[in-house]
Amino acid sequence: MKDLKSFTLDELKEEMESLGEKPFRAKQLYEWMHKKQAVYYDEMTNIPKKLTEKCASHYTYTVLTPVRVQESKADGTRKYLFELPDGNMVESVLMRYKHGNSVCISSQVGCRMGCKFCASTLDGLERNLIPSEMLDQIYAIIRHTGERVSNVVVMGSGEPMDNYDNLLKFITLLTDENGLNISQRNVTVSTCGIVPKMRELADAQLQITLAISLHAATNEKRRQLMPIADRYSLYELMESCIYYFERTGRRITFEYSLVRDVNDTDEDAMHLTELLDGLNCHVNLIPVNPIKERDYVQSERRAVEAFKNKLEKNGINVTIRREMGRDIDGACGQLRRRYMERSTVS
Ligand code: SAH
DSSP states (O other), X not given: OEEGGGSOHHHHHHHHHHTTOOTHHHHHHHIIIIISOOSSGGGOTTSXXXXXXXXXXXXXXXXXXXXXXXXXXXXXXXXXXXXXXXXXXXXXXXXXXXXEEEEEOOXXXXXXXXXXXXXXXXXXXXXXXXXXXXXXHHHHHHHHHOOOOOXXXXXSSSOGGGGXXXXXXXXXXXXXXXXTOOOGGGEEEEESOOHHHHHXXXXXXXXXXXXXXXXXXXXXXXXXXXTHHHHSOHHHHHHHHHHHHHHHOOOEEEEEEEBTTTTOSHHHHHHHHHHHTXXXXXXXXXXXXXXXXXXXXXXXXXXXXXHHHHHHHTTOEEEEOOOOSGGGTOSTTHHHXXXXXXXXXX
């Protein structure tokens, strides 16, 4: 069955027509789902029961159930664990900034990219999320908090470029004026660097921000941390970043998680400076969030500052990512893992 909440408004109009319904019903349904974030049909008071019953028999309607909400005492960050109807779990994070609320969503259940420091990938990929399941994470948080969301980052579990078609549909729906109407400029998609998909995204010419998980500035070192580096060299990756900038005019963000004595030395900073030379970009330094399955250790505060200074001296834009939600299993995939471990034990 097709999924009702994953249709664009135009597609929904066609569907209504094929069911012998008037096109204005499509707009009504669409607004219930995407403007008012209706959890289910019973909320749609101006839709005849006959039609909602028809929809229920023709389409799936995705529902996320919050099974756990953790709030950080330090910064108000909230981490949500949701259950999907098939029993799978996904996690999302709400971050509250002065300039507005930002939601970090997952794009897949699990992940098959295999980055060494990441908890999401330890059990591999379970399945892709469909567009509505990505939207639902945001909708559920809006419903739960009663607060607006102004920014969305696709930086939770999963590799968005490994679920490209669903991702693009999700962005279309998220930024649609008949739905949440979030500006493309307030959407960030993070990738470990699947080069052909990055080029495809560049050609789509959206105004979203592309973030690249770099984490190392030589091929050799990157291969130790990220299997994707065996498929695409840094040269190919950087070429596709330049292409993205040329096609969209959007400055690339590079994420660099600092791991003590692995990628945080003066020499690493020098390699990074050389790699990014002349590129219009921004670097986000993130002290690695240790996961218990691996023995990666955070860089010392001093090393982080020194790394930052070195880049800045060379004219590179750099910020140290504020660690939010550290006390609530903030790192990708940690909450889901912990919850599932507990469930298998009990
Ligand atoms: N698959 C996408 C998006 C999900 S990960 C990507 O690779 O970009 C979001 C970011 O968190 C990535 O930069 C990822 O490398 C980083 N990350 C994952 N686990 C981490 C950890 N334990 N500590 C610090 N950063 C981590």
